[in-house]
Amino acid sequence: MILVEFTLYHPTLREALRATPGARLVWEQSHRDGTDHRIIAWVEGEDLDAFEEGLAGDPSVVTFSRKAATDDRRLYQVTIADRNADLSVYPALMDTASVIKRLTATAEGWHFQVAFPDRDSLDTFRAFCETNELRYEVARIYEEEGSTDDDREFGLTEKQRDLLEMATRRGYFDVPREVGLEELAAEAGISHQAASERLRRAQATLNSRALGFDAEEPTPE
Missing domain, CATH: 1.10.10 (Arc Repressor Mutant, subunit A)
Structure with a gap:
């Protein structure tokens, strides 16, 4: 498999993350049941109250709830608005058996490490991004074993x-x-x-x- 590290410039949670530039979101899982699209993620940072205020005003968020908390991070379940859920790359990656190895988000974008099984899966991802006018920047490409192509x-x-x-x-x-x-x-x-x-x-x-x-x-x- 081919590992690709890239930053995706996506509107989901953009306003909440920009409201707290020091915050870092660590994705755990996504779930879609009919029209209900939810993200479960940890958020780390010094001013997490400000992040919650940002969530409340973020147009990509329908509802959110705090599920757990420590001194410097909180676990959230966030229901995403339909217009943003339709732009999610998650289904496109899952449909091609691509594996999300790591996914974080900051005010600068969503930072992915994905294992693509073949060139066709990359083409599927490219087509989805083109169709939905999503921009991303590749930082690194290498084989999963660790040797550079x-x-x-x-x-x-x-x-x-x-x-x-x-x-x-x-x-x-x-x-x-x-x-x-x-x-x-x-x-x-x-x-x-x-x-x-x-x-x-x-x-x-x-x-x-x-x-x-x-x-x-x-x-x-």
Whole structure:
């Protein structure tokens, strides 16, 4: 199976999460029974009362209830509005036997690690996102065993692959970021602009290949 890590920019719980930028949601499960679509998730952060106020005013939320609580996190069951439930990628992933390995959400989006069984399942996901005008950004693609796929399969140059691997390992794509672009550029021995362009090209290529788009051969650097 192919593991893909990506950020999905989705409207569900967007307002609640933006109301508390320091909050982090950790998904546990989703359940759909007829028109009733529910999410069960832990939410971590310092101001969880503000998060609950955000839930109350979030247009994607029909109802919510707190199921458990500790000092710094709470377990919620949230019923999602139909218009948002129809945009859920969960059914599209389940229909293709794709496995959600990890799913969190912050004010910056929904952060997925998904195991796709084959290229067809990626195409199904791409088609769903295109149809529903959902945007996402791929951060990393690798085999489930842990070895990286052949770089040429995903259209990366050696320099792009090296910088992308460094950025991933050092936490550049984490939320919040563990390292900045200036530090990555210095460590790679290149300028800030060169690092920015190299990462941008690498991510654009990964997005195209992962989503099944035709991509040009990598530009030599």
